[in-house]
Structure formats: C-alpha cells, structure tokens
Amino acid sequence: MGFERFGTVSFTTETKAADFINYLEKGQVSATRCKKCGRVYFPPRVQCADDLTTEVEWTSLSESGTLLTFTQVNYGPSGFENDTPYTLAVVEFDEGIRVFGRLDKTIPSGDIKVGMKLRAERLNLAEGKISYQFVKA
Ligand SMILES: [Zn+2]
Numbered sequence: 770m771g772f773e774r775f776g777t778v779s780f781t782t783e784t785k786a787a788d789f790i791n792y793l794e795k796g797q798v799s800a801t802r803c804k805k806c807g808r809v810y811f812p813p814r815v816q817c818a819d820d821l822t823t824e825v826e827w828t829s830l831s832e833s834g835t836l837l838t839f840t841q842v843n844y845g846p847s848g849f850e851n852d853t854p855y856t857l858a859v860v861e862f863d864e865g866i867r868v869f870g871r872l873d874k875t876i877p878s879g880d881i882k883v884g885m886k887l888r889a890e891r892l893n894l895a896e897g898k899i900s901y902q903f904v905k906a
Contacts, residue, residue: 776900778848786813788827790899798889798901800866801825809864830868833906834860836885839872860887860903873904 772790773782789812792799801810803817804824811830816823839858842849849855856872868889872881886906894900 774898776898777852777894779898785815789813792827792829793891793899793901796891798830798891799827800830800864802828802864809866811862811866811868828864830889831863832888833886834862834868834888834903836881836883836887836903837861837867838883839881841878856881858887858903860889871900871902873902876905 772784772787773779775790775793786801789799799813801813801815802808802825803810803820803822804826805820805822806817808817808819809828810817810825813827815825817825837859839856841854841856843854845851845853845855855874856876856878857869858872859867859869861867870889871892872887887903888906889901890904892900892902
C-alpha cells in the first residue's frame with residue numbers, strides 16, 4: 770500500500786518498489802542500483818535484469834541531467850485533460866539512465882532547449898498525491 774498516492778492517475782497500489790513513494794515524500798527522487806553490477810534503474814526495479822539478483826540499493830538521481838527531447842501535450846489522455854498544456858521530457862542523468870517525466874510548468878516554452886540542464890524534484894498534486902517533475906538545475 771501507499772503507492773496509490775503516486776501520480777495524477779494511479780495505475781497500481783502494490784509494487785515491490787513502493788519505497789519509491791517513501792523517499793519521494795521526503796523530497797528524494799530515487800532510483801535503484803544493482804549491488805552486483807552497478808546498473809541503475811528508473812523507474813526503480815528490485816531485481817536486476819542483467820544478473821537477476823535482488824541485491825539492490827536505493828540511490829538518489831544525480832543533481833543534474835541533460836534534456837534529450839521533449840514534446841508539449843495539448844490534448845491529455847483520460848485523467849490528464851485538466852492539466853494541459855504540459856511538457857513531457859526525456860532527461861539523461863549521469864548514471865547513464867534516461868528518465869521520462871514532466872517539465873516544470875513555470876519554465877517558459879521558449880526557454881526549453883535540448884541540452885539544457887535539469888534535475889528531478891518532488892511535485893505535489895491535488896488530493897495529497899505526489900509525483901516528480903524536472904526543473905532547471
Ligand atoms: Zn546487476
């Protein structure tokens with residue numbers, strides 16, 4: 770339980786990676802790292818896809834990532850209609866992972882440039898829900 774608080778539309782209440790929401794409540798956007806091979810996962814996974822070990826540890830995303838690509842959403846899917854327009858982005862972090870998420874709505878659209886530095890932070894949503902977003906680093 771607890772994971773139902775994640776996101777505008779919650780698709781699951783149960784996950785082995787539910788600690789993600791506990792870290793997010795503390796303001797930390799977290800990934801998992803395999804203790805055996807070092808591979809980092811976001812969304813967090815509790816089992817490494819490479820060596821199948823469940824020996825993973827939680828880690829924060831690095832403080833700065835690079836915007837790889839983005840798109841503005843003007844017609845949102847079910848549950849997101851009232852949030853439009855918003856910008857979806859893919860950010861590459863130093864850990865070598867690419868993270869998909871929303872861009873801070875306060876960033877003017879003309880300021881959004883591929884290659885800009887961003888970091889992930891907690892985003893408070895309606896009804897006590899939480900998520901993460903990318904803000905300028
Ligand atoms: Zn591994």
